Amino acid sequence: MPITHDGLARELEYVTNPGEHKHISEAIEPTAPIMQEMAYELIVGNNTEVDRITQQALQDGFSANQLLDDGLLNGMAIVGVKFRDNLIFVPEVLVAARAMKAGMAHIEPILSASGAKPAGIVIMGTVKGDLHDIGKNLCIMMLRGAGFIVHDIGVDSSPEDFIDAVEEHEAHVVGMSALLTTTMPNMGRTIATFEDMGMRDEVRIMVGGAPVTQDFADEMGADAYGDNAVEAVDKAKELIVLLEELKSG
Amino acid sequence: MAEKPVRKEDLAVDADRARVSLDRLYNIYKDIAVTADEVMQTRCPYKNADSRCTAKFGCRNQFFTSDPTALPACAGSDLIDYRDAWDK
Numbered sequence: 272m273p274i275t276h277d278g279l280a281r282e283l284e285y286v287t288n289p290g291e292h293k294h295i296s297e298a299i300e301p302t303a304p305i306m307q308e309m310a311y312e313l314i315v316g317n318n319t320e321v322d323r324i325t326q327q328a329l330q331d332g333f334s335a336n337q338l339l340d341d342g343l344l345n346g347m348a349i350v351g352v353k354f355r356d357n358l359i360f361v362p363e364v365l366v367a368a369r370a371m372k373a374g375m376a377h378i379e380p381i382l383s384a385s386g387a388k389p390a391g392i393v394i395m396g397t398v399k400g401d402l403h404d405i406g407k408n409l410c411i412m413m414l415r416g417a418g419f420i421v422h423d424i425g426v427d428s429s430p431e432d433f434i435d436a437v438e439e440h441e442a443h444v445v446g447m448s449a450l451l452t453t454t455m456p457n458m459g460r461t462i463a464t465f466e467d468m469g470m471r472d473e474v475r476i477m478v479g480g481a482p483v484t485q486d487f488a489d490e491m492g493a494d495a496y497g498d499n500a501v502e503a504v505d506k507a508k509e510l511i512v513l514l515e516e517l518k519s520g
Numbered sequence: 521m522a523e524k525p526v527r528k529e530d531l532a533v534d535a536d537r538a539r540v541s542l543d544r545l546y547n548i549y550k551d552i553a554v555t556a557d558e559v560m561q562t563r564c565p566y567k568n569a570d571s572r573c574t575a576k577f578g579c580r581n582q583f584f585t586s587d588p589t590a591l592p593a594c595a596g597s598d599l600i601d602y603r604d605a606w607d608k
Binding site for chain 2: 334335336339340343344347348350351354355357358359360361362363364368371381382384385386387402403404405409412413416417418426481499500501
């Protein structure tokens with residue numbers, strides 16, 4: 272059955288590798304029109320529409336598995352190919368990831384009810400004085416993809432912002448990002464504030480960013496350093512295990 | 521043939537299928553993150569596909585047009601390290 276959504280059919284034309292084209296076509300073709308619409312809106316980064324369509328599809332009786340596989344994942348697969356082939360760039364990927372989050376917001380509670388536990392709760396922010404957020408946003412995308420619940424407190428975040436977020440969301444891990452050598456020391460100040468507030472043992476803290484090194488992380492008293500977004504996930508998983516071991520005594 | 525929606529009372533999740541799906545999503549994101557690291561060696565990550573700047577901070581490569589609602593154009597060359605133009 273041909274793809275019925277014109278926009279999605281056009282998007283699929285960007286997948287030029289024959290094997291990939293066949294694989295993705297075969298995944299999309301049997302899907303319902305509303306799933307194709309969801310995939311398309313995710314590709315173009317329309318989080319409002321993905322949110323609306325996801326709710327509509329659940330009301331119509333589609334299962335969380337169908338929404339995930341037929342709608343969201345089919346869309347993100349095309350995003351991945353377009354990014355790899357330099358047809359879109361990091362900003363477009365991040366708006367697609369935001370749309371994915373809008374859909375997952377409705378699917379995650381269903382998955383949780385079925386016994387799927389989140390990997391952990393993470394607070395992510397760029398430290399005070401720093402407005403650079405691409406690295407942080409890529410880490411957030413990866414962490415969410417790995418099953419973490421992530422609360423993004425944005426850029427220019429003070430130590431108090433991190434502390435408030437940890438208290439509000441009962442987070443397990445804090446991730447701090449800095450791009451500037453001038454703002455890197457604010458990571459240390461934030462860690463010191465957690466110590467002053469008597470909260471240092473409640474959370475594990477990881478840091479990252481272009482000028483940050485393992486030595487600097489050690490010097491500041493961070494629990495982990497991640498060189499890139501993939502490593503951030505590995506470190507967060509390790510920290511969750513560490514924290515559980517600490518709490519179990 | 522289009523997959524028929526299941527009944528509301530059949531909303532139960534196939535947990536194994538969901539796990540496979542989430543693993544697939546993670547792998548798509550992982551490929552994206554690896555590609556992003558490569559692309560960022562030469563191209564500013566705040567520059568979108570229309571060569572518009574999405575950064576929330578100042579940069580000497582931002583070229584503002586008369587439309588105050590439009591994102592500034594990026595006047596940077598991918599041959600020069602874009603980080604030098606960022607506001608510190």
